[in-house]
Amino acid sequence: MADPIAKKLLLLGWDAADWHLIHPLLDAGRMPHLKRLIDHGVMGNLLTLQPVLSPILWTSIATGKRAYQHGVHGFVEPVPDGASLRPTASTTRKCKALWNILAQAGKRCQAVGWYASHPAERIGGVCVSHQFPVAPASARPGAWPPQPNSVEPWELAETLAELRVHPHEITGPMLSQFVPAAEHLDQRDPDVRYLMVAFAKRLAECVSLHAVVTALMEQEPWDFCAPYYEAIDHVGHDFMPLHPPQMQYARDDLFAAFSGVVDAIYE
Helix, strand or coil: CCCCCCCEEEEEEEECHHHHHHHHHCCCCCCCCHHHHHHHHCCCCCCCCCCCCCHHHHHHHHCCCHHHHCCCCCCEEEECCCCCCECCHHHCCCCCCCCHHHHCCCCEEECCCCCCCCCCCCCCCCCCCCCCCCCCCEECCECCCCCCCCCCCCHHHHHHHHHCHHHHHHHHHHHHCCCCCCCCCCCCCCHHHHHHHHHHHHHHHHHHHHHHHHHHHHHHCCCEEEEEEEEEHHHHHHHHHHHHCCCCCHHHHHHHHHHCHHHHHHH
């Protein structure tokens, strides 16, 4: 058997990342680590599939198959008795993902945060489902137990749970890195409050996920690691209407306060 071309493989997923936004940031020197990767490797555009729904697309990336083959058709699905809906489950996927194939070949795998990954799978390494970093509405800092079956092996759940950040733990200085005028905004304004609360939630989930990923990469053995980040996508939904150039319907004060958020989340 030929020698492997690499000892480890990192598959890093950035949902909704767009070269049209990345190139100006690269040219301005604002994404030096990505520039170094590009300078020492290759880059290109990916042709997407239809419909453009994240669970479908990222399951296709993980499996190499289209939706009619892998079985994931959206964000939610009926529960078995049809009485309600639930986030699409990992048990719905009808074929092997990369981490399943590599685990069967004896490789130690880590899969973190992917859509349709709950309950977490046993993959000869560590699997953390997409529901692990999400704080339920009733959760409070310090009283937020990990959701059952969100980590495999479960023995790691408590340790990883300590790395999570609750939205209420996102501080003013943390927000000001993305919204420099945050402390001067009128939180009584419903539009301002919605944007700030939404951003704090997405930032907390991203920080939590990244803390879990880096801890696993540093502390657990792995040959293949596949973390998936959705912060760019979620932040884009809320803040792209305020990204330059200013659109006619965008309020002047909101544009002034939030026009840099999309660029900042890339950094």
